[in-house]
Amino acid sequence: MEKLEMLYEGKAKKVYATDDPELLIVDYKDDATAFNGVKKGTIVGKGVINNQMSNRLMQRLARGGVPTHFVKELSERETLVKRVKIVPLEVIVRNISAGSFAKRYGVEEDIVFDQPTIEFSYKNDELGDPLINSTHAMALHLATAEELDTIRRYAFRVNELLREFWASCGITLVDFKLEFGKLADGTIILADEISPDTCRLWDSVTKEKLDKDRFRRDLGGVEDAYAEVMRRLREHDE
Numbered sequence: 497m498e499k500l501e502m503l504y505e506g507k508a509k510k511v512y513a514t515d516d517p518e519l520l521i522v523d524y525k526d527d528a529t530a531f532n533g534v535k536k537g538t539i540v541g542k543g544v545i546n547n548q549m550s551n552r553l554m555q556r557l558a559r560g561g562v563p564t565h566f567v568k569e570l571s572e573r574e575t576l577v578k579r580v581k582i583v584p585l586e587v588i589v590r591n592i593s594a595g596s597f598a599k600r601y602g603v604e605e606d607i608v609f610d611q612p613t614i615e616f617s618y619k620n621d622e623l624g625d626p627l628i629n630s631t632h633a634m635a636l637h638l639a640t641a642e643e644l645d646t647i648r649r650y651a652f653r654v655n656e657l658l659r660e661f662w663a664s665c666g667i668t669l670v671d672f673k674l675e676f677g678k679l680a681d682g683t684i685i686l687a688d689e690i691s692p693d694t695c696r697l698w699d700s701v702t703k704e705k706l707d708k709d710r711f712r713r714d715l716g717g718v719e720d721a722y723a724e725v726m727r728r729l730r731e732h733d734e
């Protein structure tokens with residue numbers, strides 16, 4: 497598979513064309529940003545971990561009935577994926593209060609919900625990814641009612657599958673962000689990445705934060721936390 501021109505450079509990844517119009521190569525960087533790019537830094541080794549972790553988790557999700565963009569891991573930092581048109585929504589599922597939920601509604605972190613919640617943000621850096629509801633998303637033609645139903649169903653299924661898997665690693669899945677894309681024929685599949693950049697992962701016993709909140713909140717030990725999550729994933733992902 498030939499890596500052709502770079503099509504896009506995001507905050508944490510670069511995307512390249514290939515000689516197959518239906519396939520792209522994603523290249524994971526060590527760059528980290530937070531607060532819509534205001535805070536910038538490097539997490540050494542993050543690109544390798546996020547690439548490998550996301551690929552293993554997506555293969556697990558595919559086995560559990562959630563179609564994904566994953567095709568093949570090409571190198572430590574590079575993966576071949578299906579080309580999709582990204583649905584411009586960040587899909588956030590929460591099991592426990594934290595982050596913007598706790599702030600927005602004026603509640604403590606670490607309140608365990610009776611049922612998981614779902615919310616959408618409009619992926620738009622200029623606007624700061626504002627919270628959006630499904631009728632707004634339809635009004636803006638970001639997705640159809642049917643596509644939103646599929647996305648909601650997949651997002652909750654991802655939560656069930658990942659919550660159970662992370663629990664087996666001694667990790668509590670607090671919340672996470674997904675992005676979905678559309679294939680040329682309109683099929684919705686899971687895209688982007690699933691990693692400590694996009695999930696809140698707490699040690700089940702000590703509640704130690706093992707995710708990007710260590711970077712966002714200047715807690716230190718960022719690299720060690722990512723490595724620890726990867727170590728546990730390897731140990732439990734047969």
Ligand code: TMP
Binds near residue numbers: 596597695
């Ligand atoms: P939040 O509490 O800041 O809204 O974050 C919810 C989840 O989404 C958390 O696991 C981190 C993840 N997330 C991203 O992946 N990208 C983002 O830009 C933001 C704001 C959150």
